[in-house]
Amino acid sequence: MKRITLLLLAMLLFTACGRNRPADTSSRLIVPTKNALPISGTFLDEISHDIPHQNWGEKEWDRDFRYMKDIGINTVILIRCGYRKFITYPSEYLLSRGCYMPSVDLVDMYLRLAEKYGMKFYFGLYDSGEYWDTGDMTSEIEANRHVIDEVWKMYGEKYSSFGGWYLSGEISRATKGAIHAFREMGLQCKRVSGGLPVFISPWIDGKKAVMASNGKLTREDAVSVEQHEKEWDEIFAGISGAVDAVAFQDGHIDYDELDTFFAVNKRLADKYGMQCWTNAESFDRDMPIKFLPIKFDKLRMKLEAAQRAGYDKAITFEFSHFMSPQSAYLQAGHLYDRYKEYFEIK
């Protein structure tokens, strides 16, 4: 009887583990592994602009931070603390402007989880939406003047995980008043927080720079690399001293344009003493469903290019929808597995 019990137990354990497959079903990579800049940071897409919400509670977020940690992520960045009337924390100032009360204080939760998992949290500024409507950033500066002070008082002094600031305006070369706005807001962030680092994540005005609501995937009138360098030289000169790192989004140009644009970005960052990060988009811009997780080889090629260009750090937009094993998009969990396979993470 005991032997039967043990046999049954063994069978149960064997089935539960499910690792009894022959070795020949593991993938056979034909490219050099670990030959790319690993991702060490991710945006947290709250409040989302165009990615449907996953409706996670603290339990799921806690689990996600652990998944992030397991592949080497040490930096989390709130994409924005509010977008139009939806906000992430009970901001007295923004509520008084007509914003809606959130059911959970996400800023507090993220800061706690960042402490728990030994990560740095970057706070993304408020996006009033006016800049998207009018191209003007005046109201962004005004609102964030209050938000920056308020947030530092509420959380900055309380949590050692509060590690920096993210100027959430997703500008490109043609954004009117962006230099002045970024300079003002960056300097205020540093002033209130004793000099914590500030970064931006602009987009390249490339062939895939089309709106999510647009049926088309590409456009004809993309910026040339010369024009890109000339205009960003001017912008970098204007924000130098107020911004510590720049993380260009890597998804608006084609894969064989990566080296050219990355070299320019690195040269400009070096010239103005900034860190050069890449914002490796983990969603696919080439598909009619906007947006689902990217094909691994595309992500790999972008991270390989970042490594070749000598970039300082790779962050991604973003882990929880597009790379997480618990994402509602199951392709994301497989991307996680492919990523671990390539970087030989057990």
Place this chain on the structure above:
Amino acid sequence: MKRITLLLLAMLLFTACGRNRPADTSSRLIVPTKNALPISGTFLDEISHDIPHQNWGEKEWDRDFRYMKDIGINTVILIRCGYRKFITYPSEYLLSRGCYMPSVDLVDMYLRLAEKYGMKFYFGLYDSGEYWDTGDMTSEIEANRHVIDEVWKMYGEKYSSFGGWYLSGEISRATKGAIHAFREMGLQCKRVSGGLPVFISPWIDGKKAVMASNGKLTREDAVSVEQHEKEWDEIFAGISGAVDAVAFQDGHIDYDELDTFFAVNKRLADKYGMQCWTNAESFDRDMPIKFLPIKFDKLRMKLEAAQRAGYDKAITFEFSHFMSPQSAYLQAGHLYDRYKEYFEIK
């Protein structure tokens, strides 16, 4: 040996339960809970108009009714018994008009499951599609004249769960001939069924009233609240006596317009002796993927507004895609969890 056996069993059970997480990973709500009108009804989206099919068999539907029951749903509404050539039950009449034979009699199945779970089933009328093509409802009246009689004979006398009728034409203020059509069809439904209740679920011609196939999310020429009240006063006057409840869809206006429009709707319903329900859409109209589950806080705000307005009942479009733990959209299961958390349902 026995002790080892027990130890292994304990470990297995411990792992299987997975409830061994510290208490501090539960969500911390900063808004008053249970402060909103709970959902007690849902549409069943067969035949679907623009939501991809889940391909469930009876096993999945049975399980879904149990999930509904667990959060207090006591009413299920077939969104329509047929749309153009696709139908939900083997209707002799509709088959003779060229409709396709379904592989399962969904009406019979839903009525059986409603009986099993102690729910009321509302039957949604046939939608020939002509009204969408031409704006004219003549052929809807003609087809449904046959359908109403047929369905009551096939199921109405057999199932005590047959609880009412839903006039499935999704009209708005400008729908030509809707008053006449709804009056005719509503009265016939009542006549054949001994006076069972009839309801409609129109949409407000608001800023988000755009077609699913349209790339844009909003439009400029939304109706004013005064115009809305004037036109619906006229419509309600015309259908009074033939319709018992009106459940406006809540997704075509902005969140800070809810109170204003809801107050008008309630006033009109009261004036004409109808029940005032809300059709709380559980999908997100603000995202480029059309459609995935809504962010919980948006649903909460809409149900809070319905409670403030003194509404009689909340139904949703719809549970099985957007709120069910077994939905193909995993965000739905998390919405279910958030909903239970907020309403303190164990």
Place this chain on the structure above:
Amino acid sequence: MKRITLLLLAMLLFTACGRNRPADTSSRLIVPTKNALPISGTFLDEISHDIPHQNWGEKEWDRDFRYMKDIGINTVILIRCGYRKFITYPSEYLLSRGCYMPSVDLVDMYLRLAEKYGMKFYFGLYDSGEYWDTGDMTSEIEANRHVIDEVWKMYGEKYSSFGGWYLSGEISRATKGAIHAFREMGLQCKRVSGGLPVFISPWIDGKKAVMASNGKLTREDAVSVEQHEKEWDEIFAGISGAVDAVAFQDGHIDYDELDTFFAVNKRLADKYGMQCWTNAESFDRDMPIKFLPIKFDKLRMKLEAAQRAGYDKAITFEFSHFMSPQSAYLQAGHLYDRYKEYFEIK
């Protein structure tokens, strides 16, 4: 103590199996079962053109071939070995033209898995994208002249599962130069491989022939059945001898047009001594999300029509996204269950 151990084990096993539901939750079909042409082949959508990537490794692919096998699939077809710069195998020729190195040799993997599961693998030719941009197929012929030779040398002589060729250009009646191109490429495929079969899978220029990036689902200027027959008679005459089977995509016409068009296709195939297959699309063309799995009854109606028309074989585009139990689209697993139910596969 032993009895408690056994009791606990029994409970565990009972729960694990989960088959303890009453029999009355199985679906009740009201149509004749097994009354349709079963699917015995599927495309493998690598490199994908407009379906987001699942990021599977060899483990997932191995499992998917088993799922295919279980429902009777004996033929797998690589949709294309490359699309523009993305390719499926380390082609010296295509790499020298600027294509990107893939991280896995998918052709080798698919051939190995086909051998393991006793299937035939068809190789889909390279798609340079120029035909989509210009409507001209000259560069397709030139590139594939090299690819066909290369691939046969690399894999054809090594794997007995290499069973045929697929001319991947998705032509329709108006495709300039298609007859010449298909003839050239088909004959070369046969020449190098000792006469292995070649097939094509064109689309009918019907009412649903709209681009995935287009917001609309249908169009007005669909081809008439007479025009279809006239033009394809000419095309078939031109490719006869170079192509062994034609598998028209079944998703561009309406369900009540199936019999008419299928009869024409079969008549033409017979006339020119080709096999007549159907490419039963398992994704839904009628929904705003492009694309998710099809509703089972739609697939059933198409396979029933193929059976009525006396077709030789049904393949699908495609199993892994739209019918697989492990698809990221959970509707696919339910479609798999409905399919098995209908064909009475245990």
